[in-house]
Amino acid sequence: MAFSLFNQLRQINRHLVELPCPGCGQYDPQLIWRYDRYFLRVNLSTCRHCGLVYLARGMKGDTQTRFYGQLYPRLMRQPPTSKAMWNYRLIAGYRFSEISAVVGQCKSVLDIGAGLGFFLDVCRAHSYEHYMGLEPGGPQRDHAVQVLGLGEHVRPEELDEQTQLPFAPRLVTLFHVLEHLQEPGKALARIAKLMDPQGWLVIEVPNIGADWPELGLSQVHVSHRSYFCQQTLEALLSANGFYAQSWRQEAHGIYEGNLRVYARLSASATPTVAPLPPSADDIRAHILKQIRPLSLRNGYLRMAWRLARL
Ligand SMILES: [Zn+2]
Incomplete structure (x- = not known):
């Protein structure tokens, strides 16, 4: 093997x-x-x-x-093995609590790259009226659909130009997804069209500008195409219709150097001035x-x- x-x-x-x-x-x-x-x-x-x-x-x-x-x-x-599964559920609950403290109760959510489905499961438990996940990965989706009973709320697809939703989400989340995408800017531009204009986009990525000594070499991974820091993520957001309202990076967070941004749609069509990269x-x-x-x-x-x- x-x-x-x-x-x-x-x-x-x-x-x-x-x-x-x-x-x-x-x-x-x-x-x-x-x-x-x-x-x-x-x-x-x-x-x-x-x-x-x-x-x-x-x-x-x-x-x-x-x-x-x-x-x-x-x-x-x-x-993951059932022995390792608890960790994913706890992370989802922690994320939900952190995010709700900033964005309040949103009632509708789109989770792009929904993985095992735990975050949507928490949203459902907190009375979200509309919740949808996109997850192209078979084993992860099976867990979300069957074990957590999310059924048709998790679609077997990636976000692309054709993606249409039955509702305009107030909250859109991408947890460790953006760094995998071939064209992350296009994804953000698509999200800007789909979401509620008053809504929130919450993104988590590994921060290459943080300290990650415990990750070491494992930080470098063929499926991670982009290695964002705060400045380069902010530049991508502002080039695609968003501005970053606030940033969080907890010590001992979800992932070593985990960076979370809370972004909103820019009012003007012209991109804001991007910060200089390091x-x-x-x-x-x-x-x-x-x-x-x-x-x-x-x-x-x-x-x-x-x-x-x-
Ligand atoms: Zn470039």
Whole structure:
């Protein structure tokens, strides 16, 4: 089994292609680090044009479909064992409480990349009148639909130009989704059209500008195309019709360096002035200091051992 997993990863590696920056669409990378946690040659880079950290090599088309269909659930252990499931439920409850403290009671929610469905489950329990999730991943969706009984409230699809909803959500959430998307800006622009104009967009991403020494190399992951910090996420929001109302980054939060933004639709059609990204040299030094490839806790040796055990 482990052998076939390595083979599949090698296949993926052979089919990685040059990618444009997910933020601005340019091909102008400055290399930071070559290999991801699965030994795939992803060329983690800074975009010289807009300052976003991203993978300059990655998956496209069939390779990506095969990866998410066959490999991702195994690599990420989805669905988790029932012994590990409690953690997901607690995170959902914590998120709901944190978000409600800022946005109040919203009554309608769209959760993009709904995963196992726990967040929607909490919304339902708190009397949300409309709740909908989008989740293309089969094992995760099965859990949401069958185990949690969310049924037709979770659709087997990604957000795209064709997405239509039976209601305009007051709350739209993306928890660790935006960094996976090939065109995150287009997704935000689509959300801006679908949601209630008075509503809230709440996004969580790993913050590459935070401290993440415990993640180390595992921070670099072929399925994570963008590595946002507050400035680059704010730039993407303002280029696509939103402004960031507030930011949260709890110590000992959901994920090391987890960054949460509460965004709202801009009143004017013209993008607001984006903040300057941190200097490419500073962000590069910050990343290189934390990757720690030789660490026995989370370096390459440990990653190889974990792969062999899967
Ligand atoms: Zn760029």
